[in-house]
Amino acid sequence: MIRLAQARDLDRVDALYRALLDREESVRYTNWQKDLYPTLAHAKAAFEQGTLHVGEEDGALFGCVILNQIQPPEYASIHWNFQAAPEEVMVIHTLCIHPNFAGRGKGKEFVHFCEEHARAKSWPVIRLDTYEGNFPACRLYEGLGYFYAGETQFHFQNVIWETLKCFDKQVGSKGESRLS
Template structure:
């Protein structure tokens, strides 16, 4: 990444590039080991980006003209989160959930995921959130390492009933946001 990385809310003009990124990462995962079990054209797909864009929840990470990564930020906790022993005393309104964090395959191992996670933490802090939650398929070793390296802690495990391949256990992670902490 030669120029400065910028993370911002996506615009309609970003939609095709986000879908291209989704397709590229799904193709890459199919050619290697598909840790998250994503399927091109099914998830993540155009509908994923369109819905998030319409709700003002889609964010992109760009370096110059290249779209490096993307994520969805909102307060929507999947049904399976009900069974997780999250940090006590945090209301649903105080939770930010990170969904569909994806990095273009040509920019893997360049720190893009870390930029997106730090942005999510700043966003949470700026919007009065006390907790960031996310889930990752437990066999997604790179994802597990990423979130643990960035200070997310396993709150529990659950089957989020995503797909038709039988139980797929996900680790549910949480990071508590200290309102006084300066995040950069």
């Protein structure tokens, strides 16, 4: 079940972040850094804003995501496939699946949840970005009907530069048709 996070989930979200970052030491798909991003402070901020969602199965936290309408400034340089006003766009941030649940369809389950959340909020367009080397995430999003919109340089936490690939998808009827 995927639901809005509760205060009691925060330590488990932090543990998920740490488990994922530990795995990243041997298999690097993200450019995330321990004690830099994602952290408990990021989870707490999202919780306080009511934008942190968690997935739980048999008492274990299998994933989390932040859903809001905050588009990074770098998004302005992307030629999005679906044009929409800022208030019509939902952005997927920091979608994480615990390594113990990897390869079990939990990422797909979360993306479907994100799409239903966007529809429920009447946000017809979803946007997201992922590190250029995150091949599993790129395959996941493309396989679920997201369109590659381009890539741009992001200054990750104002520490290092990275290239992120951007994707979008129309999930409602308000966004303009896909551009050619």
